[in-house]
Amino acid sequence: MSGPTKTVLVTGAARGIGQAIANRFADGGWNVVAADIDEAAVTEAAAAMAGNVRPQALDVKQAGSIAEAISATVEAFGRLDGLVNNAGIMDRAPFLDMTEAFWHHVLDTNLTSTFLAAQAAARQMVAQGGGGRIVNVASNSGVFGGRGRAAYGASKAGIINLTQTMAIELAEHDILVNAVAPGPTKTGDHIPDEPWPTVKARMPLARFGRPEEIANVAYFLASEDCSFTTGHVWCADGGYTIAGIMEG
Numbered sequence: 695m696s697g698p699t700k701t702v703l704v705t706g707a708a709r710g711i712g713q714a715i716a717n718r719f720a721d722g723g724w725n726v727v728a729a730d731i732d733e734a735a736v737t738e739a740a741a742a743m744a745g746n747v748r749p750q751a752l753d754v755k756q757a758g759s760i761a762e763a764i765s766a767t768v769e770a771f772g773r774l775d776g777l778v779n780n781a782g783i784m785d786r787a788p789f790l791d792m793t794e795a796f797w798h799h800v801l802d803t804n805l806t807s808t809f810l811a812a813q814a815a816a817r818q819m820v821a822q823g824g825g826g827r828i829v830n831v832a833s834n835s836g837v838f839g840g841r842g843r844a845a846y847g848a849s850k851a852g853i854i855n856l857t858q859t860m861a862i863e864l865a866e867h868d869i870l871v872n873a874v875a876p877g878p879t880k881t882g883d884h885i886p887d888e889p890w891p892t893v894k895a896r897m898p899l900a901r902f903g904r905p906e907e908i909a910n911v912a913y914f915l916a917s918e919d920c921s922f923t924t925g926h927v928w929c930a931d932g933g934y935t936i937a938g939i940m941e942g
């Protein structure tokens with residue numbers, strides 16, 4: 695990685711975890727392109743961030759829209775040093791009722807988008823030289839099964855394997871690829887204050903994460919301080935995925 699001020703593109707940055715990630719990079723002095731399908735919301739969110747933050751309309755389901763966002767980033771700031779693939783939908787449906795259209799919608803929005811954006815970003819990073827960082831937002835649901843999450847969980851498990859494979863293939867270009875896998879995170883007032891009792895009982899820290907706590911991990915994984923870690927999946931989840939016996 696090189697250049698005095700680094701530039702990152704964050705997808706799904708209008709609200710929730712993506713907004714916190716964009717904010718964290720802005721605080722860290724990066725140039726930030728905050729991209730979202732909800733252009734009005736991301737414009738408002740970007741305006742509230744301190745630093746060099748540029749809003750960008752982006753539909754991660756469309757390869758053309760991703761190409762435009764990367765071109766706009768390079769036009770505005772000269773290069774692209776980091777990509778955070780955060781945009782995603784958490785739609786759930788019972789397995790027996792799940793339609794093929796539903797399956798494709800979730801897989802396209804969460805997994806195919808991650809492939810498309812990472813490939814486009816990596817091509818730009820390779821062309822400009824100097825390495826780079828890609829951070830993918832996975833989920834606890836990509837690590838273990840969960841009710842209603844056949845499509846969502848598969849999309850997030852796919853992101854984990856894609857992260858590992860990209861880490862291998864992009865290492866020769868000094869592009870490090872890692873993932874953060876959040877656990878239940880309180881992204882707004884529509885989320886209750888406490889996780890479901892059955893979830894809480896299996897979680898050593900026994901509370902929701904805050905978007906900023908996920909953002910701090912994503913920021914570290916994109917930073918110079920993260921220089922010998924690639925293909926790693928960092929579970930930022932209060933210990934939910936490591937917990938076994940919780941009493942005795």
Ligand SMILES: NC(=O)c1ccc[n+]([C@@H]2O[C@H](COP(=O)([O-])OP(=O)(O)OC[C@H]3O[C@@H](n4cnc5c(N)ncnc54)[C@H](O)[C@@H]3O)[C@@H](O)[C@H]2O)c1
Pocket residue numbers: 705706707708709710711712729730731732752753754755780781782783784803831832833834875876877878879880881
């Ligand atoms: N909140 C949690 O508990 C949790 C847990 C694990 C993983 N995650 C993951 O974290 C990421 C962010 O989740 P969140 O809770 O902040 O969600 P959110 O719904 O609050 O925000 C998601 C953002 O992505 C945008 N988006 C949706 N489809 C898009 C598209 N096609 N193109 C561009 N932008 C699009 C939305 O407009 C929205 O601003 C997701 O990938 C999600 O799967 C969240």
